[in-house]
Amino acid sequence: MSTATHDATHGHGHGDAHGHDHDHAHDHKPTGAMRWIGSTNHKDIGTMYLWFSFTMFLVGGVMALIIRAELFQPGLQIVKPEFFNSMTTYHGLIMVFGAIMPAFVGFANWLIPMQIGAPDMAFPRMNNLSFWLLPPAAMLLVAAQFAPGGGAGVGWTMYAPLTTQAGPAMDLTIFAVHVLGMSSIMGSINIITTILNMRAPGMTLMKMPLFCWTWLITAYLLVASMPVLAGAVTMTLTDRHFGTNFFNAAGGGDPVLYQHIFWFFGHPEVYIIAIPAFGVISQIIPAFSRKPLFGYASMVYATASIAILSFLVWAHHMYTVGMPVETQLYFMYATTLIAIPTGVKVFNWVATMWKGSLTFETPMLFALGFLFLFSLGGFTGLVLSITPVDVQIHDTYYVVAHFHYVMVAGALFSAFGGIYFWLPKWTGRMYDETLGKWHFWLSLIFFNVTFFVQHFLGLAGMPRRVPDYALQFAEFNAISSVGAFGFGLSQLLFLYIVIKCITSGEKAQDRQWEGADSLEWTHLPSPPPYHSFVTPPALDAKGAHAGH
Amino acid sequence: MNQGGANTSLIKRINRQMLVRLSFFALVMFGFGYAMVPYYKKFCEATGINNLLQPDRAAVNTQVDKSRWVTLEFDANTHGMPWSFAPVQRSVRVHPGEMTQVEFEIKNNGANTLVGQAIPSYGPKHGAAFVKKLECFCFKQQVLAAGESRQMPVQFVIDAALPASVTTLTMSYTFFEVPAADKKNAAAVPLEKAG
Numbered sequence: 001m002s003t004a005t006h007d008a009t010h011g012h013g014h015g016d017a018h019g020h021d022h023d024h025a026h027d028h029k030p031t032g033a034m035r036w037i038g039s040t041n042h043k044d045i046g047t048m049y050l051w052f053s054f055t056m057f058l059v060g061g062v063m064a065l066i067i068r069a070e071l072f073q074p075g076l077q078i079v080k081p082e083f084f085n086s087m088t089t090y091h092g093l094i095m096v097f098g099a100i101m102p103a104f105v106g107f108a109n110w111l112i113p114m115q116i117g118a119p120d121m122a123f124p125r126m127n128n129l130s131f132w133l134l135p136p137a138a139m140l141l142v143a144a145q146f147a148p149g150g151g152a153g154v155g156w157t158m159y160a161p162l163t164t165q166a167g168p169a170m171d172l173t174i175f176a177v178h179v180l181g182m183s184s185i186m187g188s189i190n191i192i193t194t195i196l197n198m199r200a201p202g203m204t205l206m207k208m209p210l211f212c213w214t215w216l217i218t219a220y221l222l223v224a225s226m227p228v229l230a231g232a233v234t235m236t237l238t239d240r241h242f243g244t245n246f247f248n249a250a251g252g253g254d255p256v257l258y259q260h261i262f263w264f265f266g267h268p269e270v271y272i273i274a275i276p277a278f279g280v281i282s283q284i285i286p287a288f289s290r291k292p293l294f295g296y297a298s299m300v301y302a303t304a305s306i307a308i309l310s311f312l313v314w315a316h317h318m319y320t321v322g323m324p325v326e327t328q329l330y331f332m333y334a335t336t337l338i339a340i341p342t343g344v345k346v347f348n349w350v351a352t353m354w355k356g357s358l359t360f361e362t363p364m365l366f367a368l369g370f371l372f373l374f375s376l377g378g379f380t381g382l383v384l385s386i387t388p389v390d391v392q393i394h395d396t397y398y399v400v401a402h403f404h405y406v407m408v409a410g411a412l413f414s415a416f417g418g419i420y421f422w423l424p425k426w427t428g429r430m431y432d433e434t435l436g437k438w439h440f441w442l443s444l445i446f447f448n449v450t451f452f453v454q455h456f457l458g459l460a461g462m463p464r465r466v467p468d469y470a471l472q473f474a475e476f477n478a479i480s481s482v483g484a485f486g487f488g489l490s491q492l493l494f495l496y497i498v499i500k501c502i503t504s505g506e507k508a509q510d511r512q513w514e515g516a517d518s519l520e521w522t523h524l525p526s527p528p529p530y531h532s533f534v535t536p537p538a539l540d541a542k543g544a545h546a547g548h
Numbered sequence: 549m550n551q552g553g554a555n556t557s558l559i560k561r562i563n564r565q566m567l568v569r570l571s572f573f574a575l576v577m578f579g580f581g582y583a584m585v586p587y588y589k590k591f592c593e594a595t596g597i598n599n600l601l602q603p604d605r606a607a608v609n610t611q612v613d614k615s616r617w618v619t620l621e622f623d624a625n626t627h628g629m630p631w632s633f634a635p636v637q638r639s640v641r642v643h644p645g646e647m648t649q650v651e652f653e654i655k656n657n658g659a660n661t662l663v664g665q666a667i668p669s670y671g672p673k674h675g676a677a678f679v680k681k682l683e684c685f686c687f688k689q690q691v692l693a694a695g696e697s698r699q700m701p702v703q704f705v706i707d708a709a710l711p712a713s714v715t716t717l718t719m720s721y722t723f724f725e726v727p728a729a730d731k732k733n734a735a736a737v738p739l740e741k742a743g
Contacts (some may be wrong), residue, residue, distance in 0.1 A: 122563045189570040193563050227574045231581025246585060250665035250724030257588050261581050322673060324595060 037132070040124030041530065042109045045131050047426075049106030050419070052134055054495070056098030059142070061488050063091035068450075068484035070467050071477050084467035085153025086169075090141055092156025093173070096273070097180045098138055100407065103415045104276035105130075105187050108215045110426060112191060114520035114528060115209045117200025117537045122193035126186050133183035140176035144169040155465060157266065158232075160247030160258040164239045171240070174233045181226045188219035188226075195219075200519075200536035206300070209518040210293060213300050214279030217307045221268045221275070224311070229265035232258060256321050263314035271310045274406060275303055277374075277414035278345060281367050284421050285349050287515040288364035289356030295348040302341035302348075309338050319390045328387045335385035339378070346375055361513075362436030366417030369444050370410060377405025380455065395465075398458025404451045416443070416494065423498070424512040425520055428527035429505030435497045442490035449483030603687065604680040612645035613708045616715075620706075622650065623720035630658035631692065633723055636699070644678075645708040652685065652721065655697035663691050664723040671718040678707040679717065689726055 039045055066087050070078045079087070109127065113120055121127045145151045149167030158177075163170055195216045199208070235246040236258070245251025247258045286293045293299065316335045319328055349371055358364070380402040384390050393399065416439075424430050453476040458464075462473045469477065508526045520528065523537045620642060622635035636651040656662060666686040670676035685700035692698070706717070 123567065126567075185574050189567055189574075192570060193566045197559060197563055197566065223570055223574050224577050227576075227578035228581040231578050235582075235585075248724070249667045250726055254588070254592075257585065260588060261584050264581075264584070322597070324597060 038128065040120070040128050042113050042121045042124070042127065043426075043528070043530065045121075045127050046106045046109030046111075048131050049102045049109060049134075052131070052138075053099050053103035053106060056094050056102070056138060057491070059138075060091050060094035060099055061491065063087045063094065065484060065488050067091060068481040071469070072481040073478070074469050074471055074474050076468055079467070081467045082150055082153055085155075085465065086145065086151030088465050089153055089156055089173075090145070090151055093176075094138070094141060095407070096156065096269070097177070098134070098141070100273050100411050100415070101184065102134060104215075104218075104273075104280075104411075105184075107211075107276065107280065107415075107418055107422075108187075108191055110422065111520065112194055112212055112215060113198070114524060114532055115212050115518045116195060116198065116203050117519055117523075117533045117539070118194060118198035119531060119534050121190050122198055123190050127190050130183045130187040130190065133179050133186075137176045137179040137183065140172045140179070144172040144176070147172060157259075157262055158236065159262070160236060160239070160255045161249075163236050163258075164247055171237070174237050177233050178230055181230045184222050184226050188222040191215055191219040192223070200533065200539060202539035206297065210282035210296065210299055211276075211279035211518075214275045214282070214303055217303050218272050218275045221272050221307050221310065225265045225268040225272070228261060229269075232261040232265065235261070256318075259318045259321060260315065263317045264311070266317060267314045268307070268310040270406075271306055273411045274374075275307065277370070277411045278303065280414045280418035280421075281349065281370055283516070283518065284363045284367040284417050285352050285371075287421070287513045287517075288359055288361065288367070289353045290358075290515040291352055291356040292517075293348070294351035294354075295344070298344055299348055302344040305341040306338060309334065309341070313338065316385055316387075316390070319387050320394045332385060332387045336382065339382055342378055346371065346378075361420075362431070362433060362440055363417045363421035363513075365437065365440040366413050366420065369440065370413040370417065373405055373409030373413065373444075373447070377402055377410055380405065393458050395463055396458035397454040397462045397464055400464050401451050401454035401458060404454075408451070409447055413443070416440075419498070421513070421516075422520075423501055424508030425524075425526050425528065427502050427505065428508055428525075429501050430508045430512070431497050431501040431505060435493065435500075439490060439493050439497060442493065443487060446483045446486035446490055450480050450487055451483070453479050453483075603682050603684070611708055612643050614643050616644065616712065617641050618644055618706055618710065618714070619716045620648075620650075621716060621718045622652070623718060624652060625720070625722040626664070627722050627724045629662060629664055629723055629725050631656050631662070631664060631723055633721070642706060644706045644710050647682075647703070647705055649683075649701050649703045651699045651701055653697065653699050654690065654692065654723070656692035656694055659694050661691065661693045663689050663726040665689050665726050666721045666723050669720050669722075671720070672714065675710065675714045675717045678710040678714075679719065680705045680707055686721060690723075 036044060036048060039048070064087075066079060067084065070076070070084055109121065112118075147167060147169035149169065152163070152166040152169040152173050154162045154166050154170065158173070195208070195212055199205075205213075235244065238244040239247050239253070245253040247253045247255045249255065282293055282299060313331055313335045315323060315327065315331045319331070323331075360368075380398070384393070384399065384402055420431060420436055457473055457476050457480075460473065462469055462477075510525045511521045512526060513521070519533075519537060524532050618641070619639055621639045622637065624633045624635055626633050631654060633652065633654045636653055640648060640650060642648050668684070668686050670679060681702065681704045683701060683703035685702065690698075690700070702719075
């Protein structure tokens with residue numbers, strides 16, 4: 001507690017979350033651009049991650065709108081097919097690697113040290129490098145659009161043999177993936193080390209907020225799977241330029257091998273995106289239910305089970321490549337098994353709300369939106385896990401609808417909820433609650449307008465990644481495109497809300513949400529000082545926070 | 549956990565230890581991606597899937613099923629090579645279980661010696677397992693000097709276990725240029741860029 005008061009006296013009562021009056025002898029805070037370029041402060045780096053992620057979200061969003069504009073009507077109106085293919089490719093890559101993943105790394109940077117009572121991340125300089133690798137990678141992805149022959153329209157999964165034959169844009173894309181992967185691996189090593197070694201005395205692993213647990217597990221997933229992706233794209237690169245034949249059938253290789261290696265990374269990647277989202281939701285729902293999280297320990301075990309299972313189910317993405325029936329059966333059963341730990345989590349969230357004193361501020365609305373729509377995406381995932389069904393709807397819009405329910409309504413809604421939840425803490429100012437609710441309802445409605453109809457398109461057989469379609473799909477596509485533009489525009493409202501909060505929001509309380517009980521709420525002012533927990537907080541016998 | 553200088557340096561040491569261990573783990577996983585290549589090859593050999601470039605073992609004592617006919621259609625393509633490649637007969641009708649031989653014709657229209665490898669594929673896909681090839685030009689690389697042409701055989705048996713619903717099978721071959729690194733005796737030959 002002494003730390004908190006000590007820090008509080010140095011804190012600042014106005015909007016600048018990163019004032020300049022708290023210089024510790026060992027760590028001067030630079031000013032101007034150098035503060036950001038050379039920053040080793042977890043809060044600054046977290047902020048940069050979040051702004052970078054939002055920028056990429058807009059870039060990827062514009063690409064999505066180009067796709068939806070072309071698909072508004074059958075026939076080719078706006079873009080050429082090659083450009084359309086390039087848009088689907090880079091929309092996927094940018095949203096996954098540029099928007100969603102950095103957003104949650106931003107949360108991790110901001111929150112993990114504060115939630116476990118550590119002064120900063122374990123490797124502050126490496127943290128800086130992890131972030132600053134991202135902008136060059138993003139530039140490579142954007143630059144690929146201007147390479148001779150245009151962007152590589154190979155799909156975000158970058159399947160061989162198309163990638164081994166694509167133009168120079170492919171090389172830029174491969175390098176971008178390498179750089180993004182390095183950034184993720186370093187970030188993950190940092191997070192694991194911070195959580196395992198830097199916890200305040202008394203903060204045992206099972207007393208950590210669930211958000212820290214989900215990130216610990218995610219970071220392990222990243223360290224284990226990202227290098228495999230790096231291997232896959234390196235093989236593609238050497239096949240392209242150095243005469244190897246990993247994926248070249250004429251030289252004794254096999255393009256299907258690429259799919260195996262890619263999805264060995266790709267399926268854990270799905271949970272790399274989803275699990276931190278689970279963590280954010282697990283902080284929000286108890287806070288607005290004014291009850292501790294139901295089944296904390298089972299949440300930890302369920303998350304770990306999902307992570308382990310994620311390495312054992314990859315080939316359910318490739319039921320149609322011609323595997324033996326026994327293999328298909330194995331992957332089908334293993335995949336459906338994931339529904340059990342996921343169900344544990346969903347039921348625990350619902351049980352947390354049971355008989356709680358619920359209120360419905362914006363973060364809670366996003367959490368509930370997440371719960372409802374993520375479960376729906378989970379159910380369509382269950383449908384897709386059944387081999388004979390999947391063979392029918394493989395590579396159709398049903399799949400597109402499924403993964404947008406778990407990626408957008410799952411991960412993105414969770415990120416929005418998390419930002420509304422912690423904005424008062426980060427900035428020391430409150431966002432506009434009315435506008436926040438508008439943002440939620442607009443996003444919810446337009447999201448469903450965009451993607452719900454795509455289930456029908458997929459079941460009717462509309463293939464994904466094709467710029468033209470048969471006439472009978474016209475109505476649903478028009479509806480979907482209208483929804484997409486509505487969803488896209490609603491996000492500008494979000495930008496306005498955040499800027500308004502930072503510049504002119506009302507002063508937030510130290511514990512803005514009285515149900516929130518992790519250290520950043522109970523032991524630190526809003527905004528927290530530039531250096532928090534320089535000496536570890538004194539935790540009472542129970543630990544400052546526990547889920548039970 | 550980090551009160552006092554002694555503790556801080558201890559923390560730094562165990563942090564660095566963990567950094568080394570986790571980096572090593574990441575390197576191992578990078579290697580694991582590569583380890584999947586030979587493992588995949590062995591798996592395919594053991595299970596008999598994806599056996600494109602070796603002769604099949606024909607079922608012993610196959611009875612010729614005179615009660616039905618299967619039409620085999622042949623298709624030939626080249627991928628970015630100046631070769632013309634075509635089957636001598638477009639299609640043949642055979643009884644399942646019957647030994648059959650067909651010929652393909654190939655000619656190098658380019659100005660340079662080229663090495664090509666044919667990759668087969670079949671339609672419908674579930675019929676592929678019943679084509680038992682004993683001899684095929686696709687089992688080895690084909691080297692053709694400029695202007696050279698040749699006829700090449702495929703010898704096969706359609707397994708009598710072929711489902712009755714399959715009445716037509718298509719065998720398709722595509723010639724790919726073999727990349728320089730895998731060619732034998734091709735060092736001195738200037739390569740014409742595939743286009």
